[in-house]
Amino acid sequence: MDEQKLIQQVSEGDQDAFREIVRANRDMVINVCYNLLNDREQAEEVAQDVFLSIFKRAGKFKGKSRLSTWIYRVAVNSAISARRRKRLLKTRVDIRQEAAADVASLKAPLADSPDFRLEAAEIRAAIHKALDSLPEKQRAFIILHKMEGLSAREIAQIFRISVSSSEARIHRAKRNLRKELTRLLSLSLGKNTFITEP
Secondary structure, three states: OOOHHHHHHHHHHHHHHHHHHHHHHHHHHHHHHHHHHHHHHHHHHHHHHHHHHHHHHHHHHOOOOOOOHHHHHHHHHHHHHHHHHHHOOOOHHHHHOHHHHHHHHOOOOHHHHHHHHHHHHHHHHHHHHHHEEEEHHHHHHHHHHHOOOOOHHHHHHHHHHOHHHHHHHHHHHHHHHHHHHHHHHHHHHHOOOOOOOO
């Protein structure tokens, strides 16, 4: 169905059209929120808020961008707001350790090495910590570009900025992430670690 027609039906209160939008975009919204928040439960809560906001604001979608771009924008802004609220309350976001799952998927004997498992866990923790150290907007640019696979042009549409500005911000975020990651890995692994330009 045409996106404009679908969102128009949602603005008129069509529950079936709304469910179709939720089904098509739920995983993407939760993934974006989770990557920005590092907390699955909070990501699911924010995702519910995102879809509630989409339902309430459906009439404001003018079709100047793709529907998915508009939904990305709402998701990113909602997740950033949630992070700010959490920081204001001085609660800390736990860094999730997923290295065990990654290691389990590798073939022996590398995955069976205690040294490898320890190093993988330290690298994973350093990546999460480095991401968490970035300002919210830079974190969002990295996550959308590297984890969600969006182009600079698509990210520009989400943030309503020029493509050149989007490219510059992605580059700045990558540079800051690389610098922090190099520092953390050097401390964590007890050796100099060099991160090359992706």
